[in-house]
Amino acid sequence: MAHAPKTLNPADLTLPDPTFVKLRNMALGAALVGLVLTGVGAAQAHGQFFFSYLIGFFFWLTIALGGLFFVLVQHLTRSGWSVVVRRLAEAIASTLPFFAVLFLPIIAFGMHDLYSWTHEGHVSASKAKYLNTPFFIVRALIYFGVWSFASWRLRSFSYTQDQTGDPALTAKAQGFAPGATLLFALTVSFAGIDWIMSLQPHWFSTIFGVYIFAGSAIAIFSTLSLCCIMLMRLPAFEHVITEEHLHMIGKFLFGFTVFWAYIAFSQFMLIWYANIPEETEFFLHRFHNGWENVSALLLFGQFILAFLILLPRGSKRTPGLLAFGAIWQLVFHYVDLFWLVAPMRKLDAHSTEFAPAGIAIGDIGALLLVGGIFAFLVVRKLKSAALVPHKDPRLEESLMAVN
């Protein structure tokens, strides 16, 4: 058995300069390519570009929200094993305020194309009390406010502890977590309803917020797996992040994969069984016009095959296999969001007819653009402090964690 050193040297725990420069340049390169493709996509999308942008924006947002969820839950449960990987999630969640800026183009230019409830008389007066542009903006401000504040507060406890080593900061984070978790649950649910569900303003599903959350949990555990596998290649991390931590994260990834399927099926089953037109509208769009293939892809990709890939113990403990599973799930998380948003695309700005299944240049552009910015912000944050909260009172517990 390898016994971990009891204290870590903080100097070893920073992101090495060559790695930092490489990752930063890759992120900026992706953003630049994304910007070009976004321009091309926007020019030829006939007023449908903001659907592409919404998918790309929401994909990376769910990862950032998952990061906040991860940090919250570790403090909520006084988790010991996760100390060595928590800073990755803290850095990922630190991007949340910037998503408010990335949301501005949608508010400024995209509302009319995306949300039919902004058109005069499209929804009933009672629904318009909730679905109207000013209230929509106020709610978005509240969501970003809660997320930014919660992620900043938890991060600052942790970063201050690096300097002072004060264990009371851990207790403060634990005191902060329960209320913040409650607000997180509410804001994520309502953000999902506002930004995705209201694309079809006559349709509603009471489980929709949970569905968005389940996808976001899959996204963060996939991302964390990949980040850990990258860090494990650094010599200083050989005995810091181990296959035991990968196994823990892999189990969460597997668990939330099943959870996502459970929620997705719960939503589908009731609508299919009751067969009421106002509810079936959602699946009707996704079972015709080529979208039935995307639906099948999602069922097999995000659940059935993912379940079998992630099930064996070895696929959670072997870095290469876990990386495969994590990339697989991230790809299908994108397919999931694509499946939620893209079927609402029209043929062109003046058409009421929906476009058949297909991917647009703008989809790839927005994915790379927002992703490049997101990755740049994460890498910059990771560089700004130690990669491990090395004065956390539960550090040793985390270093010695076994499954």
Add this chain to the structure above:
Amino acid sequence: MMTMSEKEKPFGIVAEFDSAKSLLHAAEKLSDQGYTVFDTHSPFPIHGMDDAMKLGQSKLPLIVFACAVVGFVSGLGLQAWVHNVEYPMIIAGKPDFALPAYIPVIFELTVLLGAFAAVFGMFGLNMLPRPNHPVFSHSRFHKASDDAFFVSIEAKDPKYDAAKTKDFLQQIGAKNVEVVHE
């Protein structure tokens, strides 16, 4: 009583250790020496004991997976047969092969048989229930559920040699080393 038990076949040697830590070290040393048929007994689970004893992976996950597959197939098979072959009925205007409606039953049967396999498979692999065991005849073994730590080495072990094994155990710090009988 002593004369009675001495005539019986020896089961093996049971020895006591002071602490969880010394038990872990003892297990490491025994497996390093090449002992394979031995066990450790403690009032609580000890982290790292599986590695120290070189136990390897349990077969339980494979049993659970196999039974879960049986649950899945029987859940699907039963409903498909009833609704399509044996007694087709139109329910809520759905087709005979209404897969979404089958899923809850398939799911429940998969989980049920998987859980049964986990519990009863564990019993089976541990050879439980078992009202008595030779190690219980060690004079202090009742303390294993309280505050004492024991190693038992079975006579079946190829490395087992009553005198040498006893010496080795005493060398690595064992107390109350006793030979127990079937």
